[in-house]
Amino acid sequence: MCETCGCGQSGSAGPTSQDPSHDHGHSHDGYEPHVHDHALSHSHDDGTTHSHGAGVVNSHSQDRAARRIEVGADVLAANAELAARNRAWLNERGVVAFNLVSSPGSGKTLLLERTLDRLRGRVRCAVITGDVRTDRDARRLEGRGAPVRQIETLSACHLNADQIARCLSEVVDEGVRLLFIENVGNLVCPAAFDLGEHMKVVLLSVTEGEDKPLKYPAVFVGAGLAVITKLDLAAAVGWDRAAALQAIRSVHPGLFTFELSARTGEGMDAWIEYLVKAAV
Amino acid sequence: MHELSIAEAMLEQALAALRAAGGGRVVRLRVRVGELSGVDPDALAFAVPVAARGTEAEGAQLEVVRCPARVECEVCGATTAVEWPDVRCGHCGADRVRIVDGRQLRLESLDVETPAAALDGG
Incomplete structure (x- = not known):
């Protein structure tokens, strides 16, 4: 677990730091160690970008409680x-x-x-x-x-x-x-x-x-x-x-x-x- | 600035899918936005938290996958990305092309968390 933001904890209350932008390298509950930062807006290697609203639970796909629902619907x-x-x-x-x-x-x-x-x-x-x-x-x-x-x-x-x-x-x-x-x-x-x-x-x-x-x-x-x-x-x-x-x-x-x-x-x-x- | 109405339509679809899948809390919305969709991803990123307020998707991350415009050439058959402002074949340069990608506006998936209390058997 990251002492600064608490990420990796299922059901955590989310970032505890007032500054969401920091880098760290560590292991999440047995997953491969990786480095990421929690800037409010960032890009991934696959070209996607997204923003984290302040105070949002940083739920990455590794979270045990998370599941994905495929929708695949035309918004309009x-x-x-x-x-x-x-x-x-x-x-x-x-x-x-x-x-x-x-x-x-x-x-x-x-x-x-x-x-x-x-x-x-x-x-x-x-x-x-x-x-x-x-x-x-x-x-x-x-x-x-x-x-x-x-x-x-x-x-x-x-x-x-x-x-x-x-x-x-x-x-x-x-x-x-x-x-x-x-x-x-x-x-x-x-x-x-x-x-x-x-x-x-x-x-x-x-x-x-x-x-x-x-x-x-x-x-x-x-x-x-x-x-x-x-x-x-x-x-x-x-x-x-x-x-x-x-x-x-x-x-x-x-x-x-x-x-x-x-x-x-x-x-x-x-x-x-x-x-x-x-x-x- | 029509992104708020689009965000509302998207949230409606997301919450319907959530309910159909047994509920929970949406932590991430993944959408594909085509370059020719008429939707500005930044404006959408601003509108979604507003539309999500007070719903099971409040505070969810928005992940936008931007889809470039692509054309298929009627002359050489190649499919290439558009190099703005020239809508022509990136392979042979012909201007007899058909837009085959870049108009989409799709809600792809939701990442959903079941409340911790439920997981703990509470």
Whole structure:
């Protein structure tokens, strides 16, 4: 037993030292002598790192009282199952769903406003829009021929499949062919949550900088389509188009990228034609 | 920062597994976190003790096994680790690749202690 920390004692009350960081070499109850330290955070030879909360019983696998329960479960299994159910529900009705993800303020709502205006009378659309607070986006999107539903996440930084499941049947009525889900503005968290969409569409506005894909690769890796927005501001911010496209294709080779300005309409034709084809 | 909700989901699974296995006290949680999972291991390490408070997993160690992103090449067939920021084959350099690893977020196992009193026959 270690006099300093008491490790190796089954059922011990844990470290007695106020300083958990110390080295020692000794034998634990007949096990091979070994050296380890009790720094609060450390790495093992197999590349794993973990932290010991202060005052935690240092229970290594040698402890006689300890046993291992194998779980092997996907932590987001419940979300994944609901997402699969959402997707099946949409498939039965012939609805194609896009999950729009981007930083806050990159132009998701304006792109949707203009998209709904241009698809009105051609393709029936529906929108679910998520924000932490307010129904401002829903109000902006209403009156454009598409049913709209706002989800206020209150504190959550992303939408989840359960929130979508709860409002799917209310917002997707007979005749809807395209569902747009406007996620909470965030380039990190929405990457982790499948909502049941058919494709994630990542937006990148020219004002954000060309290197966003390099800094936030997961969301670009997971997207099926990229849209560069606010092209009307490109000259004002010195947008380096080649660098941006290279950054996108470096983390996601071959990712198809639209370049447009929802405000001026530049580049919108190709986007709209793509959506019309997707809806068939 | 969605790691708290993820930590809560993880704890729920862990405690269900614990109960199914006869109970006790969780002293270690072992999880695999993929580089493309959208989960930050440091934020998770911060969130798990908060989510575990007042449960049989309070004070448990979190052991995170980080899983790098790996791609399989459609050209040469090799499977290689991604060298960020270039998602391409580490063997032949082709960019026609498929992500085959790095998205996981898995609770692998729990180390559980039976209370000393129970062991002593108390």
